[in-house]
Amino acid sequence: xxxxxxxxxxxxxxxxxxxxxxxxxxxxxxxxxxxxxxxxxxxxxxxxxxxxxxxxxxxxxxxxxxxxxxxxxxxxxxxxxxxxxxxxxxxxxxxxxxxxxxxxxxxxxxxxxxxxxxxxxxxxxxxxxxxxxxxxxxxxxxxxxxxxxxxxxxxxxxxxxxxxxxxxxxxxxxxxxxxxxxxxxxxxxxxxxxxxxxxxxxxxxxxxxxxxxxxxxxxxxxxxxxxxxxxxxxxxxxxxxxxxxxxxxxxxxxxxxxxxxxxxxxxxxxxxxxxxxxxxxxxxxxxxxxxxxxxxxxxxxxxxxxxxxxxxxxxxxxxxxxxxxxxxxxxxxxxxxxxxxxx
Amino acid sequence: xxxxxxxxxxxxxxxxxxxxxxxxxxxxxxxxxxxxxxxxxxxxxxxxxxxxxxxxxxxxxxxxxxxxxxxxxxxxxxxxxxxxxxxxxxxxxxxxxxxxxxxxxxxxxxxxxxxxxxxxxxxxxxxxxxxxxxxxxxxxxxxxxxxxxxxxxxxxxxxxxxxxxxxxxxxxxxxxxxxxxxxxxxxxxxxxxxxxxxxxxxxxxxxxxxxxxxxxxxxxxxxxxxxxxxxxxxxxxxxxxxxxxxxxxxxxxxxxxxxxxxxxxxxxxxxxxxxxxxxxxxxxxxxxxxxxxxxxxxxxxxxxxxxxxxxxxxxxxxxxxxxxxxxxxxxxxxxxxxxxxxx
DNA sequence: TTTAGCACTCATACGCTCCGAGTGCTAACA
DNA sequence: TGTTAGCACTCGGAGCGTATGAGTGCTAAA
Numbered sequence: 001x002x003x004x005x006x007x008x009x010x011x012x013x014x015x016x017x018x019x020x021x022x023x024x025x026x027x028x029x030x031x032x033x034x035x036x037x038x039x040x041x042x043x044x045x046x047x048x049x050x051x052x053x054x055x056x057x058x059x060x061x062x063x064x065x066x067x068x069x070x071x072x073x074x075x076x077x078x079x080x081x082x083x084x085x086x087x088x089x090x091x092x093x094x095x096x097x098x099x100x101x102x103x104x105x106x107x108x109x110x111x112x113x114x115x116x117x118x119x120x121x122x123x124x125x126x127x128x129x130x131x132x133x134x135x136x137x138x139x140x141x142x143x144x145x146x147x148x149x150x151x152x153x154x155x156x157x158x159x160x161x162x163x164x165x166x167x168x169x170x171x172x173x174x175x176x177x178x179x180x181x182x183x184x185x186x187x188x189x190x191x192x193x194x195x196x197x198x199x200x201x202x203x204x205x206x207x208x209x210x211x212x213x214x215x216x217x218x219x220x221x222x223x224x225x226x227x228x229x230x231x232x233x234x235x236x237x238x239x240x241x242x243x244x245x246x247x248x249x250x251x252x253x254x255x256x257x258x259x260x261x262x263x264x265x266x267x268x269x270x271x272x273x274x275x276x277x278x279x280x281x282x283x284x285x286x287x288x289x290x291x292x293x294x295x296x297x298x299x300x301x302x303x304x305x306x307x308x309x310x311x312x313x314x315x316x317x318x319x320x321x322x323x324x325x326x327x328x329x330x331x332x333x334x335x336x337x338x339x340x341x342x343x
Numbered sequence: 344x345x346x347x348x349x350x351x352x353x354x355x356x357x358x359x360x361x362x363x364x365x366x367x368x369x370x371x372x373x374x375x376x377x378x379x380x381x382x383x384x385x386x387x388x389x390x391x392x393x394x395x396x397x398x399x400x401x402x403x404x405x406x407x408x409x410x411x412x413x414x415x416x417x418x419x420x421x422x423x424x425x426x427x428x429x430x431x432x433x434x435x436x437x438x439x440x441x442x443x444x445x446x447x448x449x450x451x452x453x454x455x456x457x458x459x460x461x462x463x464x465x466x467x468x469x470x471x472x473x474x475x476x477x478x479x480x481x482x483x484x485x486x487x488x489x490x491x492x493x494x495x496x497x498x499x500x501x502x503x504x505x506x507x508x509x510x511x512x513x514x515x516x517x518x519x520x521x522x523x524x525x526x527x528x529x530x531x532x533x534x535x536x537x538x539x540x541x542x543x544x545x546x547x548x549x550x551x552x553x554x555x556x557x558x559x560x561x562x563x564x565x566x567x568x569x570x571x572x573x574x575x576x577x578x579x580x581x582x583x584x585x586x587x588x589x590x591x592x593x594x595x596x597x598x599x600x601x602x603x604x605x606x607x608x609x610x611x612x613x614x615x616x617x618x619x620x621x622x623x624x625x626x627x628x629x630x631x632x633x634x635x636x637x638x639x640x641x642x643x644x645x646x647x648x649x650x651x652x653x654x655x656x657x658x659x660x661x662x663x664x665x666x667x668x669x670x671x672x673x674x675x676x677x678x679x680x681x682x683x684x685x686x
Numbered sequence: 687t688t689t690a691g692c693a694c695t696c697a698t699a700c701g702c703t704c705c706g707a708g709t710g711c712t713a714a715c716a
Numbered sequence: 717t718g719t720t721a722g723c724a725c726t727c728g729g730a731g732c733g734t735a736t737g738a739g740t741g742c743t744a745a746a
Contacts, residue, residue, distance in 0.1 A: 026708050039720050044709070062708050062727045105574075109605075231448075237580075238600035247592055251583065256599065257581035262452075369739050382689050387740070405696045405739050 003053075009036065010046050011055055015067045015075045019316045022244045024064035069281040069315070071313075072293070076278055076319050083320040085328055089118065097332055104128070107336065109233055111309060111329050116236025118325045121313035124265045125233040128307035128337070130154070133184040134193075140179035140216070142172045148212075150219060155304070160223055164216065170209045181205060182216075188269060191221050232262045232269075236307065243314045245291070254288040268294055269308040276323065281315050293317050297326040299333040301341060307333070351422060352379065353389050354398055358410045358418045362659045365587045367407035410659070412624040415636070419621055419662050424643055426663040428671055432461065447471070450679065452576055454652060454672050459579025461668045464537075464656035467608045468576040471552045471642075471680070473497070476567065477536075479530040483559070491555075493562060495542035498647070503566055507559065513552045524548060525559075531649035534564050575605045575612075586657045588634070597631040612639055612651040619666065624658050636660050640669040642676040644684060650676070 003011070011132050013034045027040040027047060037041070047065050050056045055071040058064075066073065083092070093114055102112040116123040137153040148164045150274045160318070185198055194202075206213035240246045240255050258264050268284060276297050282290040289312075296310035309329065311322045346354070348453070356377045360368045370383040370390060379386070390408050398414040401407075410418065428436070436457050443453040451470050459466040463522045480496040491507045528541055537545075549556035581596050583589045601607050611627060619640050625633040632655070639653035652672065654665045 011670055024708085028708080040705065040708095041722095042718085045719085058709085060727060061710095062706095062725085116744055151705080231574075236603065238596060238603045241592065241596040241599070246442060248597070249592065252592070252595065253584040256584070260579065260581045367739085373740080383739095384689055384691095384741095385687085388688090389740080401740085403696060404741095405694085405737095407739065 003074075007046055007050060009034075009044060011050055011067070012075065012079045014047075014050075014056060014065055014078070015071060015316075018066055019318055020315075022316060022322060024059055024066050026064035029064065033186060048128045056279055067316070069283075072280045072315060072319075076280065082321050083323055083324055085118070085321075090328055093328060094332065095116070097329075097336060104337075104340070105231060107307075107333070107340075108231075109235070111333055112233045112235040115309065115311065115325050115329055116239060119126065119311055119313070119318070119322050120236070120239050120242060121311050121317060121322065122237050122239050122259070122270060123233075123235045123309065123311055124259070125235075125309040126266060126269045126307055127231045127233075128301045128305040131304060131306050132190070133264075134188055134190050136188075138179075138182050138186055138220075140175050140182065142169060142175045145169075148175065148216075152220065152223065154224075161222070162219055164219065166215065168209070168211065170206075170212055174209075178206060186220075191224050232265045234259050234265060240313075245314050245316075251291075255292070258288045259287065268312070269296055269310055276326065278319065278323075291315055293319075295319065295322050295326060299330040299337065301337050309333075346417075350389055350393060352377075353386060354393055354410070354414060355418065357390075357393075357399060357408055358414060358422070358659075361409055362661055367402055367409050367655075369407035372407065372533040411660070412626075415623045415658060415662075419623065423663050426667050428461070428664075428667055433671055436461070436671065437675065440672075440679060447680075447683070448574060450676070450683075451574075451650065451652075452578070453579040454676055455576045458652065458654065458668050458672055459582060462652045462656075462661070463579070463582050463585060463653055463664050464660060464665065465580050465602070466576075466578045466652065466654055467583050467602070467612060468578075468652040469509060469609060469612045469650055470574045470576075471644045474647060474649050475533070477531055477533050479531075481522075481525050481529055481563075483518050485512060485518045488512075491518065491559075493559060495563065495566065497567070505562055505566070507562065509554055509558065511552070511554065513549075513555055517552075521549060527654045529563075534560075534567050547593065565604070575608045577602050577608060583656075588657050588659075594634075601629065601631045611637055611655070612653055619669065621662065621666075634658055636662075638662070638665050638669060640673045642673040642680065644680050652676075 010030065013030050013036075014025045017029065017033060029038050030036065030043050047056060050071075051058065051065065054068060055074060056065040057068045057071075059066060096114055097107065097110060100106040104127060108127050112123045112125045119211065132155075134155040135152060136155050137151075139149075140149045140152065143148040143149050143163065146166050146169055148166065148169060150162045150164055151160075152160050154160075169175075181202070183203060185194070202217070205215055226258040237256065237259055240252060246252050246255065264286070268289075269288070276295070279294045279296075281293060284292065284294045291314065292312055293309055293315050294312050295317075296308055298306050298308050301308050309326065311317070311326065313322070353373065356379075358375050360372065360376060370386040373379065373386050374381065374383050388467075393629060394401065394408065399408040400411045400414075402409060409478055439457055440450065440453060443449040447470060451468050455466045455468045457642060475498075477498040478495060479498050480494075482492075482494045484492040484494065486492050486506070489509050489512055491509065491512060493505045493507055495503050495505075497503075512518075524545070528537070530546060545560070546556055547650045580599065580602055583595060589598065591594050607629070611629070611632075619638070622637045622639075624636060627635065627637045634657065635655055636658050637653055637655050638660075639651055641649050641651050643649055652669065654660070654669065656665070
């Protein structure tokens with residue numbers, strides 16, 4: 001599927017204009033706005049081709065064209081000119097961020113806020129959370145009475161001691177033995193790495209004490225979940241109203257409703273690979289966000305933890321500006337967090 | 344301003360119905376829905392009186408009546424029947440909350456979530472923050488090179504050590520002397536309690552080292568601000584769309600925009616006195632929320648810290664249900680947090 | 687004091703027409 | 717063969733007048 005130079009030029013014109021105006025682009029508009037030495041009729045022919053090829057679509061017969069999902073994708077992959085933030089903007093960003101040094105939460109909240117003001121879209125972010133968290137040490141201690149102490153240390157050194165109350169506590173020898181078993185099975189692994197067999201082995205060994213098994217294991221899983229996930233932020237939610245496609249209450253409602261659930265935000269941010277990730281339209285896999293695009297980027301704390309920040313906006317978002325904003329901010333976050341931790 | 348029994352009855356009917364339907368209530372509707380042995384015409388006369396007295400108003404000539412701000416206020420103060428959550432509801436609430444024990448953030452997030460589902464309004468909450476935080480100890484230590492260590496302990500025992508880098512560090516003797524001065528001036532007080540004179544005295548004494556003065560003092564203030572304010576939560580933001588008065592994009596935008604700024608949320612929650620507080624309409628003092636009501640309640644952690652939770656909804660909110668939900672949840676939070684800290 | 691009756695008001699929904707931007711197609715042109 | 721002008725056609729949206737119905741205030745009778 002090769003596009004002629006001229007077709008590329010026209011596609012680019014349509015996407016650029018549509019990003020700015022949110023109105024379908026007609027053939028005459030293109031001739032007027034970009035200096036192309038062709039008549040509207042020719043543009044029309046080319047646009048009809050582009051439509052056949054799947055890059056453009058018509059909202060209805062007598063309107064102009066708008067980019068299709070494939071169109072945006074092609075634009076992002078091959079056509080887009082990278083924009084750079086102005087010197088003044090980067091300088092401001094640096095200073096604002098620097099002021100929040102020292103407190104991780106505040107730093108990330110500020111970063112979200114900066115990006116949301118810079119791009120005028122909604123920003124979501126997740127505080128650094130452990131990558132590949134494993135158990136370093138796990139111990140069970142009978143505390144006397146109906147109580148047990150479960151003590152876990154994870155690979156980044158966070159210690160958790162939890163008192164567990166049971167209606168019937170196994171005898172001390174069993175507890176010690178089971179503690180050893182847990183330690184052997186789990187050390188160096190995350191609870192989620194356990195195989196079916198290992199789990200049922202653990203259950204079998206404790207078959208005389210089902211309540212004991214249930215509480216210990218569920219606590220273990222729960223705490224790993226918990227400590228693996230940091231806070232979640234959203235900023236500039238109101239920005240969604242600046243885009244005419246969201247003047248529709250129903251859509252706005254879906255959007256806000258989605259963001260109301262922190263799990264959803266986490267899910268969106270979790271997706272991406274190691275660096276910048278662009279999901280156009282339904283590529284994000286959420287029915288509620290089918291006409292949104294999501295650009296996410298990650299930043300790191302050492303090599304053990306990773307945080308994410310992402311921009312959420314209409315499909316016709318200004319990808320180029322969003323991308324460069326995210327690049328600058330994650331650079332800066334990497335730098336500042338490194339300083340915070342290792343200096 | 345005494346209301347006859349009959350007027351009270353009619354006012355109550357209007358408020359009750361309007362809370363449910365969000366439609367102006369006409370005289371016939373009242374006769375139909377509440378068994379009152381009067382004709383619509385009589386009701387009309389009474390309603391005209393109530394309007395003259397300021398309890399009701401008309402959106403336009405040929406519509407029914409809706410309660411005015413004063414009408415709601417009277418309703419809340421004298422007419423409202425307290426509702427109770429069902430046994431089943433309280434039981435569920437207890438269980439859900441119990442599961443989040445152990446982590447303050449999760450506990451409060453869960454509480455917000457519960458209330459927002461219970462009432463179908465937007466809920467805002469603030470994690471416990473110190474009441475009347477003061478300085479217990481403050482010390483300055485020269486670290487050699489261009490560095491100083493500022494060490495503060497506040498009245499609830501949180502310690503903060505901050506390295507301060509200066510382009511020119513005063514000599515050690517000065518630092519020790521100034522450290523003593525700071526300690527004498529500040530101990531037992533919050534930085535905000537300092538009088539103008541005390542501040543300028545501090546500044547005068549350090550007049551040879553303006554950078555030193557500025558950094559130390561601003562750090563001190565900043566940290567006190569920071570440690571005095573916990574996280575802020577919002578849940579059920581999407582609920583605002585369930586109320587027909589917010590089918591207007593402009594209003595929804597104002598509402599969401601307001602919630603986008605955590606300072607705003609904090610401000611709303613800060614207002615109330617010691618227990619339950621009801622602000623109807625513009626009583627909350629925010630132009631953006633002039634047609635909203637806010638009900639806030641506080642919960643305590645010992646006697647040193649206080650958190651708040653509040654419900655934000657249209658003026659015609661179901662006050663009775665909101666109040667009882669908040670009562671139950673703050674009771675429960677008080678209990679659980681006490682357990683968390685002191686058991 | 688209460689009620690029935692009646693004229694009046696006004697927001698809303700509906701149907702109608704008009705307008706303009708944009709298209710596709712055809713035929714002429716370079 | 718690629719480009720352009722011309723033209724008929726489509727369709728969404730704005731503007732407008734009318735009908736509808738819920739609700740009111742007033743008056744006069746019960």
